[in-house]
Amino acid sequence: DTAVSQTPKYLVTQMGNDKSIKCEQNLGHDTMYWYKQDSKKFLKIMFSYNNKELIINETVPNRFSPKSPDKAHLNLHINSLELGDSAVYFCASSPWGTAGDEQFFGPGTRLTVL
Amino acid sequence: AQSVTQLGSHVSVSEGALVLLRCNYSSSVPPYLFWYVQYPNQGLQLLLKYTSAATLVKGINGFEAEFKKSETSFHLTKPSAHMSDAAEYFCAVIRTPSNDYKLSFGAGTTVTVRA
Numbered sequence: 001d002t003a004v005s006q007t008p009k010y011l012v013t014q015m016g017n018d019k020s021i022k023c024e025q026n027l028g029h030d031t032m033y034w035y036k037q038d039s040k041k042f043l044k045i046m047f048s049y050n051n052k053e054l055i056i057n058e059t060v061p062n063r064f065s066p067k068s069p070d071k072a073h074l075n076l077h078i079n080s081l082e083l084g085d086s087a088v089y090f091c092a093s094s095p096w097g098t099a100g101d102e103q104f105f106g107p108g109t110r111l112t113v114l
Numbered sequence: 115a116q117s118v119t120q121l122g123s124h125v126s127v128s129e130g131a132l133v134l135l136r137c138n139y140s141s142s143v144p145p146y147l148f149w150y151v152q153y154p155n156q157g158l159q160l161l162l163k164y165t166s167a168a169t170l171v172k173g174i175n176g177f178e179a180e181f182k183k184s185e186t187s188f189h190l191t192k193p194s195a196h197m198s199d200a201a202e203y204f205c206a207v208i209r210t211p212s213n214d215y216k217l218s219f220g221a222g223t224t225v226t227v228r229a
Contacts (some may be wrong), residue, residue: 010121033217041202041224042221043204044140055215090158099146099166099210100208102148102160102163103160106157107156108156
């Protein structure tokens with residue numbers, strides 16, 4: 001029944017490793033997003049996809065690569081992890097058509113890079 | 115770029131007291147405005163939103179917010195705080211018109227409720 005789900009919930013890894021976070025939504029939405037929340041709880045958008053097409057690509061290092069196999073899934077792959085990548089990553093989804101529509105957030109993935 | 119400023123990174127209230135969280139936006143054109151709440155170790159949940167309809171917006175859990183164009187504000191209030199209101203609150207904005215629905219967040223306000 002979970003509307004927006006993310007796996008894993010926690011991810012602990014070493015510097016230099018490559019890791020992926022998966023996101024799935026069962027709301028039938030066309031648009032999905034990735035946000036990063038840093039240690040001071042500041043939230044910033046990273047990417048958004050509409051129906052598998054990249055819409056927003058903020059100034060995120062090339063080590064971060066989103067992939068949307070279909071409009072219900074948006075995965076985030078991170079290469080060569082760095083200490084500064086430690087954060088909570090949130091996936092979200094919304095309908096496409098009205099900017100005022102609510103974005104539904106997943107529970108987050110806490111990434112810790114050692 | 116449109117942004118929001120939340121005044122006060124931390125607000126402490128007594129149970130039963132008024133909760134007032136301040137948010138100001140910077141835009142010459144009224145944007146869409148949102149308040150989200152984040153409970154500990156959880157994702158964000160929408161409390162309420164302003165999308166150019168009624169200026170007084172009622173949300174979930176007894177919260178409401180008033181859009182004031184003259185003050186470029188969208189402050190969040192709840193008449194009587196409950197212990198369960200302890201959480202992080204974020205004001206957010208989407209510029210209008212928008213072709214990417216980019217949600218920009220304020221820095222957040224941590225609310226603690228004293229018994």
